[in-house]
Amino acid sequence: MSKGAPTLExxxxxxxxxxxTVSRVVNGTRNVDPExxxxxxxxxxxxxxxxxxxxxSLVTRRTGTVALVISGAGGGSDVFTDPFFGRxxxxxxxxxxxxxxxxxxMLADSDHARTEVVEFLRQGxxxxxxxxxxxxxxxxxxxxxxxxxxxxxxxxPGRPMPISYVDLDHRAGGRMAADHLVAAGRYNIATISGxxxxxASQDRHAGFRDAMAxxxxxxxxxxxxxxxxxxxxxxxQRLLVECPDVDGxxxxxxxxxxxxxxxxxxxxxxxxxxxxxxxFDDSAPALASRPQLTTVxxxxxxxxxxxxxLLLASLEEPGQRPRSAIxxxxxxxxxxx
Amino acid sequence: MSKGAPTLExxxxxxxxxxxTVSRVVNGTRNVDPExxxxxxxxxxxxxxxxxxxxxSLVTRRTGTVALVISGAGGGSDVFTDPFFGRxxxxxxxxxxxxxxxxxxMLADSDHARTEVVEFLRQGxxxxxxxxxxxxxxxxxxxxxxxxxxxxxxxxPGRPMPISYVDLDHRAGGRMAADHLVAAGRYNIATISGxxxxxASQDRHAGFRDAMAxxxxxxxxxxxxxxxxxxxxxxxQRLLVECPDVDGxxxxxxxxxxxxxxxxxxxxxxxxxxxxxxxFDDSAPALASRPQLTTVxxxxxxxxxxxxxLLLASLEEPGQRPRSAIxxxxxxxxxxx
DNA sequence: TGGATGTATGGGAGCGCTCTTACAACGTTG
DNA sequence: CAACGTTGTAAGAGCGCTCCCATACATCCA
Numbered sequence: 001m002s003k004g005a006p007t008l009e010x011x012x013x014x015x016x017x018x019x020x021t022v023s024r025v026v027n028g029t030r031n032v033d034p035e036x037x038x039x040x041x042x043x044x045x046x047x048x049x050x051x052x053x054x055x056x057s058l059v060t061r062r063t064g065t066v067a068l069v070i071s072g073a074g075g076g077s078d079v080f081t082d083p084f085f086g087r088x089x090x091x092x093x094x095x096x097x098x099x100x101x102x103x104x105x106m107l108a109d110s111d112h113a114r115t116e117v118v119e120f121l122r123q124g125x126x127x128x129x130x131x132x133x134x135x136x137x138x139x140x141x142x143x144x145x146x147x148x149x150x151x152x153x154x155x156x157p158g159r160p161m162p163i164s165y166v167d168l169d170h171r172a173g174g175r176m177a178a179d180h181l182v183a184a185g186r187y188n189i190a191t192i193s194g195x196x197x198x199x200a201s202q203d204r205h206a207g208f209r210d211a212m213a214x215x216x217x218x219x220x221x222x223x224x225x226x227x228x229x230x231x232x233x234x235x236x237q238r239l240l241v242e243c244p245d246v247d248g249x250x251x252x253x254x255x256x257x258x259x260x261x262x263x264x265x266x267x268x269x270x271x272x273x274x275x276x277x278x279x280f281d282d283s284a285p286a287l288a289s290r291p292q293l294t295t296v297x298x299x300x301x302x303x304x305x306x307x308x309x310l311l312l313a314s315l316e317e318p319g320q321r322p323r324s325a326i327x328x329x330x331x332x333x334x335x336x337x
Numbered sequence: 338m339s340k341g342a343p344t345l346e347x348x349x350x351x352x353x354x355x356x357x358t359v360s361r362v363v364n365g366t367r368n369v370d371p372e373x374x375x376x377x378x379x380x381x382x383x384x385x386x387x388x389x390x391x392x393x394s395l396v397t398r399r400t401g402t403v404a405l406v407i408s409g410a411g412g413g414s415d416v417f418t419d420p421f422f423g424r425x426x427x428x429x430x431x432x433x434x435x436x437x438x439x440x441x442x443m444l445a446d447s448d449h450a451r452t453e454v455v456e457f458l459r460q461g462x463x464x465x466x467x468x469x470x471x472x473x474x475x476x477x478x479x480x481x482x483x484x485x486x487x488x489x490x491x492x493x494p495g496r497p498m499p500i501s502y503v504d505l506d507h508r509a510g511g512r513m514a515a516d517h518l519v520a521a522g523r524y525n526i527a528t529i530s531g532x533x534x535x536x537a538s539q540d541r542h543a544g545f546r547d548a549m550a551x552x553x554x555x556x557x558x559x560x561x562x563x564x565x566x567x568x569x570x571x572x573x574q575r576l577l578v579e580c581p582d583v584d585g586x587x588x589x590x591x592x593x594x595x596x597x598x599x600x601x602x603x604x605x606x607x608x609x610x611x612x613x614x615x616x617f618d619d620s621a622p623a624l625a626s627r628p629q630l631t632t633v634x635x636x637x638x639x640x641x642x643x644x645x646x647l648l649l650a651s652l653e654e655p656g657q658r659p660r661s662a663i664x665x666x667x668x669x670x671x672x673x674x
Numbered sequence: 675t676g677g678a679t680g681t682a683t684g685g686g687a688g689c690g691c692t693c694t695t696a697c698a699a700c701g702t703t704g
Numbered sequence: 705c706a707a708c709g710t711t712g713t714a715a716g717a718g719c720g721c722t723c724c725c726a727t728a729c730a731t732c733c734a
Contacts, residue, residue, distance in 0.1 A: 007690055018714045023692065033712065053460040055690035057391045059719050065441060080427040081621055086417040093444055104402060104441040107430055122342065123390040229625055262627045284418055288566055290599045344720055355684045360722065368682060392720035396689050
């Protein structure tokens with residue numbers, strides 16, 4: 001009462017009971033006389049008591065927070081401008097807040113930063129990690145695993161390891177794009193892939209190519225992009241050189257698809273009349289773009305929520321086997337194809 | 338050593354010194370024999386010791402985390418899709434990571450959520466709050482102030498109160514847009530404002546109108562938007578009805594400006610030939626849009642970093658007077674006007 | 675040479691909480 | 705009526721750390 005926040009002891013004194021009894025009322029309320037409970041509750045009200053989470057964490061070994069780690073080779077903090085990460089954050093936050101768990105945001109874009117993340121978790125500052133890793137060579141999943149930190153990945157790890165993750169069936173997504181373009185009667189189909197050292201890109205591309213082959217197109221002109229608008233634009237330029245009579249394009253994300261549309265338009269080609277364009281993700285640019293993008297929807301928010309779900313479950317029951325959840329993409333037909 | 342992480346005590350035993358000495362080595366390293374330091378360091382290495390932040394926080398009353406609170410009337414978690422919040426996050430994270438401070442993300446979109454935020458901070462789970470409040474009637478700043486939580490706002494509070502904040506000179510930004518459109522020889526100038534119950538919107542609008550009046554345009558057709566693409570599109574539609582011969586538009590953010598461009602194009606009007614369009618913010622859509630947007634740049638990342646800076650400073654020296662930092666906008670001339 | 679100063683280390687309290695244990699008071703049962 | 709749960713409460717240990725204070729010893733000037 002003198003200084004600082006009131007403690008359990010203060011409340012106990014006011015209520016005329018022991019610290020332990022107040023603790024019982026604050027928490028499980030197991031075996032406490034209803035009348036006493038009332039007294040204690042009044043005392044809490046009167047003192048304006050708020051339990052100290054830190055002190056509680058020290059003994060319970062639980063903090064009620066998890067780390068949301070964005071681990072990427074490069075870029076630093078501009079990842080936050082990418083609509084994809086916004087959606088991941090939204091999905092995670094939406095799920096966690098219902099459980100009164102709070103995410104702490106961490107960037108692991110350098111070796112030093114990765115060490116700090118591992119330390120942070122080993123120190124017990126957070127109960128577990130949600131890892132959005134952009135590169136299969138990322139050493140962080142293995143390090144977290146080794147440190148015994150409960151973790152869940154967004155996207156399967158680069159090398160097989162006993163760790164939980166959520167992922168999308170990217171191959172199926174690639175197939176959907178191919179099927180749609182072919183069904184629309186397109187004959188000169190090309191594709192802008194994502195960076196091919198990323199598993200998701202590889203899979204989207206493989207799925208697309210397989211389906212194209214099955215449809216009788218053994219070779220598909222391909223330009224590799226980097227998931228950014230600029231890279232998409234330059235890829236489209238290259239594609240137009242290799243194959244000027246292109247009439248269908250599959251871009252491995254919406255940002256690149258949008259850029260491709262602009263490039264095509266600048267070349268006097270109409271979308272979808274002259275060239276059909278299919279994107280991937282179904283994020284904000286898909287709707288902002290004119291014409292609105294036909295795209296393969298990745299349910300990022302749901303996947304992110306599931307990732308949080310898996311983590312909380314493994315926190316609840318430690319020692320569980322790792323689990324995975326694979327989501328199905330969905331073709332969203334709009335105006336561009 | 339038996340189970341759980343090694344503690345100070347374990348290290349002390351291995352090094353043959355006291356807990357206090359190890360603590361000194363781990364922290365300030367004040368007055369410890371260099372030779373002993375070496376021994377201790379080896380023991381730390383050997384045991385794989387990592388200080389327990391929670392235990393440390395309990396006594397130091399500092400957690401090394403701050404809350405990054407997005408407080409808005411509505412919407413919930415789709416705020417994360419807004420490029421503005423991504424930039425705020427980027428700015429904050431970039432600054433904090435250099436100081437090894439970690440942001441925990443909180444959404445305060447309901448009264449219940451706001452209470453939880455206040456509790457969280459009162460409990461000492463974070464050292465202070467960075468508050469991005471979207472509405473001047475938001476009760477959270479006052480509640481944090483009352484709870485004695487060190488806080489810094491992005492944007493000045495709705496009602497004057499002794500609290501630190503960073504802000505932009507929105508009026509100056511509005512003026513710049515007006516000056517540019519008039520200087521470009523536009524005569525039929527209209528504007529899409531932001532939601533007029535938001536201070537920033539009011540100021541941008543007021544600055545714009547004042548400058549227009551000074552240039553001899555006492556009345557400016559105005560349609561109110563909501564800072565979203567859809568609202569921008571519909572505002573542009575309304576504007577075209579009221580004033581079909583419009584040749585200049587100032588939209589209060591880039592998202593709406595981009596949408597306006599699309600609507601104009603759909604009406605057969607060319608940008609900038611027929612209609613010049615100026616946006617606000619200079620965020621991702623400004624560059625993604627074709628033509629690229631002339632816009633009033635708001636240095637969001639810098640402002641967010643400054644916000645974090647002010648907070649850490651006030652944590653360093655408590656009892657300081659609240660401070661503010663007002664940033665100057667900057668006209669970025671691209672293709673749209 | 676002796677007290678005063680300074681420096682390095684250990685001991686121990688205590689941060690606010692949870693949880694185990696001990697115990698008191700009260701039935702319940704053969 | 706003795707023996708035994710059952711239930712409600714208090715007492716106290718201890719989570720891992722920091723920091724104050726006491727102690728031991730070296731150093732210095734008068």
